[in-house]
Amino acid sequence: MKELILANTRPGGTALLGDIIRLYLAAEDLPLWQAGEKELEKLGIAPPFWAFAWAGGQALAQYILDNPDLVKGKRVLDFACGSGLQGIAALKAGAAEVLAADIDPHAIAATDLNAALNQVRLITTSENLIGRSNPGWDLVLAGDVCYDGPMADEIMTWLHKLAASGTQVLLGDPGRTYLPRQGLQRLISYSVQTTSALEDTDVRNAVVWELIPSEQKYGKDQEEKSFS
Template sequence: MSETSAAFVRLHARLAPVPFVPEIRLHQADDAIGLWELTEGEYRSEQPPPFWAFAWAGGQALARYLLDHPEVVAGRRVLDLAAGSGLVAIAAVRAGAAEVRAVEVDPRAVSAIGLNAAANSAVVEATLGDILDGDPGAAEVVLAGDVFYSGEMANRVLRFLLRGARAGARVLVGDPDRAYLPRDRFHPLRAYDVPVPETLESVTVKRTTVWELKPPRAQPPRADRDRSTA
């Protein structure tokens, strides 16, 4: 964990319970717009926005679902993709996961995950890097909260999740009806009304669904594919 990044997190975010998952405390920004504007100039030079400083609706719903249905992750190896604050990863630990890895592209997010995990007495492996062109490795459950917020991100994430499902992982996402969610690829498990910062979402509550990725479509045998294209 970078001491500089950790100091930034402590300075600009306050440790407080998550509105929809009060069992978990996170470093959260009181002034959403102020922090966003503070980091905006850095974002133009490849510093990501401070996604780690807020409990986004998709992550809150997914964390709530895991705590209420611990059998989903209990005893399993878990990957939290685009983990942000680490909320979903911490919930997975609380639900009894054997190992939890949280991946982020933002160094400050990695520091926030470390600080948040420690505040909740949770053991989370926080990893810095873009793994979307790879696969989930040994993960038996792949989790992603609020990742379908842009077309480019959605396409990359879906391909990654499909690779994980083909390798045998169970894949769950939390999504508050973002425009780029490929709904035909998922089936709903549970919907919640999740409190959110009005300054970010223009509303105080968002209807948010926990979805499970449908089994990938089976590929025909290679010989059949060759005949169909002959």
């Protein structure tokens, strides 16, 4: 699995973070970039979300590096980790422990490779954590998870339950279709250069949101602030 990733990616920096964090990423001159569903099936892999540094994840990673007190000494969950970018950023910023979770085993393999590339150590799991109670995470990071309607609803319901239990939850999102319209507090936005081969634009305005605990979620004041 790792051999396949190494053969189809190239180590490089990201548009927003530069070379502060390097990842094994697909490149336009490599087969993985051009592969369609049939080619991916032949390779035995699902769509390789782990091979790209998505704008929401880059925004979260940059915010963590700019605000290391958010993670210093804390236990962090990098949910739907993809490449592991957010988890790696958390460790570089001083997190005590990071669990990187993704149901795609190729994402877990890529995350392990990327962690080694950046000389950090994290824990990985391919278990589906949605619906689980918090075993001790201080902070949950979720980047670019609102691109599919039913899945986004399920994930956000769970994340709001975690927030209601006292867990800080940060969401990185570049304006995906199924981003909720309430229950979020805007923290910061970043302009992230991307490519029209992946997105519908060459630049994405990626926002870092904090989930509002459920007891505040429907309060008039908080609702009015949601997209301020």
